[in-house]
Amino acid sequence: xxxxxxxxxxxxxxxxxxxxxxxxxxxxxxxxxxxxxxxxxxxxxxxxxxxxxxxxxxxxxxxxxxxxxxxxxxxxxxxxxxxxxxxxxxxxxxxxxxxxxxxxxxxxxxxxxxxxxxxxxxxxxxxxxxxxxxxxxxxxxxxxxxxxxxxxxxxxxxxxxxxxxxxxxxxxxxxxxxxxxxxxxxxxxxxxxxxxxxxxxxxxxxxxxxxxxxxxxxxxxxxxxxxxxxxxxxxxxxxxxxxxxxxxxxxxxxxxxxxxxxxxxxxxxxxxxxxxxxxxxxxxxxxxxxxxxxxxxxxxxxxxxxxxxxxxxxxxxxxxxxxxxxxxxxxxxxxxxxxxxxxxxxxxxxxxxxxxxxxxxxxxxxxx
Amino acid sequence: xxxxxxxxxxxxxxxxxxxxxxxxxxxxxxxxxxxxxxxxxxxxxxxxxxxxxxxxxxxxxxxxxxxxxxxxxxxxxxxxxxxxxxxxxxxxxxxxxxxxxxxxxxxxxxxxxxxxxxxxxxxxxxxxxxxxxxxxxxxxxxxxxxxxxxxxxxxxxxxxxxxxxxxxxxxxxxxxxxxxxxxxxxxxxxxxxxxxxxxxxxxxxxxxxxxxxxxxxxxxxxxxxxxxxxxxxxxxxxxxxxxxxxxxxxxxxxxxxxxxxxxxxxxxxxxxxxxxxxxxxxxxxxxxxxxxxxxxxxxxxxxxxxxxxxxxxxxxxxxxxxxxxxxxxxxxxxxxxxxxxxxxxxxxxxxxxxxxxxxxxxxxxxxxxxxxxxxxxxxxxxxxxxxxxxxxxxxxxxxxxxxxxxxxxxxxxxxxxxxxxxxxxxxxxxxxxxxxxxxxxxxxxxxxxxxxxxxxxxxxxxxxxxxxxxxxxxxxxxxxxx
Numbered sequence: 001x002x003x004x005x006x007x008x009x010x011x012x013x014x015x016x017x018x019x020x021x022x023x024x025x026x027x028x029x030x031x032x033x034x035x036x037x038x039x040x041x042x043x044x045x046x047x048x049x050x051x052x053x054x055x056x057x058x059x060x061x062x063x064x065x066x067x068x069x070x071x072x073x074x075x076x077x078x079x080x081x082x083x084x085x086x087x088x089x090x091x092x093x094x095x096x097x098x099x100x101x102x103x104x105x106x107x108x109x110x111x112x113x114x115x116x117x118x119x120x121x122x123x124x125x126x127x128x129x130x131x132x133x134x135x136x137x138x139x140x141x142x143x144x145x146x147x148x149x150x151x152x153x154x155x156x157x158x159x160x161x162x163x164x165x166x167x168x169x170x171x172x173x174x175x176x177x178x179x180x181x182x183x184x185x186x187x188x189x190x191x192x193x194x195x196x197x198x199x200x201x202x203x204x205x206x207x208x209x210x211x212x213x214x215x216x217x218x219x220x221x222x223x224x225x226x227x228x229x230x231x232x233x234x235x236x237x238x239x240x241x242x243x244x245x246x247x248x249x250x251x252x253x254x255x256x257x258x259x260x261x262x263x264x265x266x267x268x269x270x271x272x273x274x275x276x277x278x279x280x281x282x283x284x285x286x287x288x289x290x291x292x293x294x295x296x297x298x299x300x301x302x303x304x305x306x307x308x309x310x311x312x313x314x315x316x317x318x319x320x321x322x323x324x325x326x327x328x329x330x331x332x333x334x335x336x337x338x339x340x341x342x343x344x345x346x347x348x349x350x351x352x353x354x355x356x357x358x359x360x361x362x363x364x365x366x367x368x
Numbered sequence: 369x370x371x372x373x374x375x376x377x378x379x380x381x382x383x384x385x386x387x388x389x390x391x392x393x394x395x396x397x398x399x400x401x402x403x404x405x406x407x408x409x410x411x412x413x414x415x416x417x418x419x420x421x422x423x424x425x426x427x428x429x430x431x432x433x434x435x436x437x438x439x440x441x442x443x444x445x446x447x448x449x450x451x452x453x454x455x456x457x458x459x460x461x462x463x464x465x466x467x468x469x470x471x472x473x474x475x476x477x478x479x480x481x482x483x484x485x486x487x488x489x490x491x492x493x494x495x496x497x498x499x500x501x502x503x504x505x506x507x508x509x510x511x512x513x514x515x516x517x518x519x520x521x522x523x524x525x526x527x528x529x530x531x532x533x534x535x536x537x538x539x540x541x542x543x544x545x546x547x548x549x550x551x552x553x554x555x556x557x558x559x560x561x562x563x564x565x566x567x568x569x570x571x572x573x574x575x576x577x578x579x580x581x582x583x584x585x586x587x588x589x590x591x592x593x594x595x596x597x598x599x600x601x602x603x604x605x606x607x608x609x610x611x612x613x614x615x616x617x618x619x620x621x622x623x624x625x626x627x628x629x630x631x632x633x634x635x636x637x638x639x640x641x642x643x644x645x646x647x648x649x650x651x652x653x654x655x656x657x658x659x660x661x662x663x664x665x666x667x668x669x670x671x672x673x674x675x676x677x678x679x680x681x682x683x684x685x686x687x688x689x690x691x692x693x694x695x696x697x698x699x700x701x702x703x704x705x706x707x708x709x710x711x712x713x714x715x716x717x718x719x720x721x722x723x724x725x726x727x728x729x730x731x732x733x734x735x736x737x738x739x740x741x742x743x744x745x746x747x748x749x750x751x752x753x754x755x756x757x758x759x760x761x762x763x764x765x766x767x768x769x770x771x772x773x774x775x776x777x778x779x780x781x782x783x784x785x786x787x788x789x790x791x792x793x794x795x796x797x798x799x800x801x802x803x804x805x806x807x808x809x810x811x812x813x814x815x816x817x818x819x820x821x822x823x824x825x826x827x828x829x830x831x832x833x834x835x836x837x838x839x840x841x842x843x844x845x846x847x848x849x850x
Binding site for chain 2: 043054
């Protein structure tokens with residue numbers, strides 16, 4: 001059973017195309033049709049069939065044969081046509097969804113975007129005391145005696161002192177020969193992180209903009225979850241005031257009103273100070289907006305707060321500006337002008353869904 | 369009698385009761401060892417073809433993935449696994465209900481009796497658990513020295529030829545051995561000899577004999593293409609060893625392919641007989657039993673359900689006063705159906721399965737090509753249906769490929785002939801397979817076949833494939849060799 005896991009891993013590597021490219025031509029994307037409540041769901045089941053001599057129809061006859069084969073190929077087609085119309089007659093079989101393990105997703109995302117594994121920040125602050133018995137010392141309790149090293153010493157000493165007799169290979173250890181394992185403290189990076197998703201829900205953020213934020217937030221969560229054992233997510237929405245909401249609200253809320261970005265930053269900072277001290281947590285605030293702020297003064301306040309309070313505390317602050325019909329996009333420019341030097345700040349512009357991977361890569365590609 | 373301790377007391381008791389009922393009914397089997405495992409462990413063993421240890425291959429991983437997904441989505445479930453071995457190992461799934469376990473155990477005793485007594489299983493190695501374990505060890509050693517990629521590439525190539533064996537060959541040899549009188553060696557002894565030959569010097573390549581091609585003609589024609597290649601192709605010692613291993617395992621599994629219907633039918637016949645007449649069921653279990661049993665033997669979907677067809681065959685035989693124990697000893701699927709399926713039986717059991725055609729079904733149980741559809745519309749007679757069932761089951765459901773020449777035109781090229789029975793080969797996969805044959809043999813390979821009545825010759829090199837129309841394929845392929 002444990003070996004079968006290795007075989008399964010190998011199979012998955014082949015399916016993903018990382019090894020044995022020669023098998024790709026035998027790969028077919030099969031599926032199981034499962035049932036989930038009332039819905040039929042398609043469970044992807046890639047299959048690789050090694051070639052065998054077997055019976056089967058030849059839809060397109062003899063591609064390699066060359067001459068005069070095209071007529072045959074046409075002749076073969078009615079069969080396919082029938083099959084197609086047969087499928088059309090089956091009404092009402094709606095197949096939904098594709099099931100992929102979330103871990104697989106994260107891994108595939110990482111491979112696809114070439115994301116680096118995140119380096120633990122400030123090892124000293126974030127390390128926890130761990131220890132392994134991988135050191136040696138010449139004194140210690142018998143229970144930690146390292147037999148092999150002790151024996152080696154004894155043997156070496158025996159031979160060096162000329163007492164070694166190959167016919168009577170006897171080794172008698174003396175106390176100086178003994179070696180004992182000792183515990184070496186080693187630092188293990190603490191693996192907890194918190195993500196703040198802050199979204200502007202003012203009137204100018206439309207359905208499409210929210211959808212883009214939703215997709216992005218999902219992928220970012222997925223990636224960070226693969227990197228941290230313990231990930232917490234805080235959702236903050238803001239218009240003129242900010243509040244912490246649950247996940248469902250975050251993705252479904254539609255509000256209208258003005259925009260005061262500083263309100264969100266203030267709330268985020270308060271959360272950091274109250275609950276997620278940077279000594280204990282890796283912090284990833286993300287802010288999504290269409291770039292329209294209430295006033296230039298508020299923008300200035302935001303910049304000050306970022307520079308003085310937030311950036312020093314977080315691993316990375318990401319600002320994603322979703323393009324909307326109404327937004328001016330001024331906020332990103334202001335941030336870039338004022339804080340362009342800060343390498344903890346990443347800003348990206350997203351004009352449509354196609355930009356999502358690029359923007360994720362710019363957020364996560366630095367391995368902070 | 370010992371039963372592994374992993375079986376809880378309640379099940380152990382049931383196993384003993386059912387075993388004695390089975391013996392009273394006349395079943396005869398090796399000791400049966402039950403092991404109780406989690407579904408995922410059983411899936412793992414099933415992916416390995418029923419064995420706890422196999423050589424490493426992504427193919428088993430693929431099968432495991434399929435079983436695991438099917439199980440976790442509630443689409444398919446393995447009730448039990450039995451291995452043809454002495455002692456006979458059977459794996460029970462922990463999540464089965466008590467009734468299901470009883471049914472499965474009775475079923476297992478049926479299989480165990482069949483394995484021991486059916487003549488097609490007589491040539492098989494009864495210590496195959498060890499055999500397969502040894503194969504695994506050996507191949508892992510090759511992986512350690514040569515690297516996984518190299519071994520796996522060759523393994524995949526060899527596995528693509530695993531169907532190119534002669535399913536009748538082992539029993540023919542066995543009959544010759546017995547017929548000569550006195551020279552019959554017990555199975556366990558033969559197993560040891562087989563194992564010795566595997567580990568002996570010949571395998572380590574100390575004999576670098578290269579028989580002249582002309583000499584090889586003596587052993588031709590043969591259906592045992594794999595065996596021919598394993599002995600005569602210019603291979604590295606480790607390659608030859610792998611080819612022999614693949615061949616040996618293919619021959620071990622081959623009888624199961626040829627007696628699928630009988631084997632399942634016999635086991636189903638006995639689980640239903642033992643449980644319903646032996647007083648082994650609580651009254652409260654009767655309905656659940658009927659439900660589970662009819663689930664397994666339902667004619668659902670297209671094609672033949674071996675459980676259903678098999679159990680009907682044996683019941684039919686019993687009604688007609690046949691000695692079913694004798695039938696289960698001497699027949700395989702084809703000969704048993706041929707003997708028993710009269711008009712009444714065919715109309716009742718074969719016609720429904722063969723004339724309902726749906727898009728998907730188990731391969732081999734379904735007649736491909738447009739000819740079958742035309743037949744169905746014209747209303748085939750019961751004899752036609754029976755003939756088609758027999759044809760589909762013949763040769764283990766595989767195409768008959770015969771090696772007729774190993775040195776055509778003095779160029780050392782192989783010539784294979786497909787004995788055409790009305791079903792065309794799938795030329796693309798056939799072509800890929802032939803490339804693998806050519807890569808092993810080190811020279812081009814020719815295959816004569818028919819495609820929609822037109823003679824065709826495929827010529828494969830290790831990396832290339834050409835296909836030409838030819839006239840002389842006709843007579844070579846039409847002749848039924850069997």
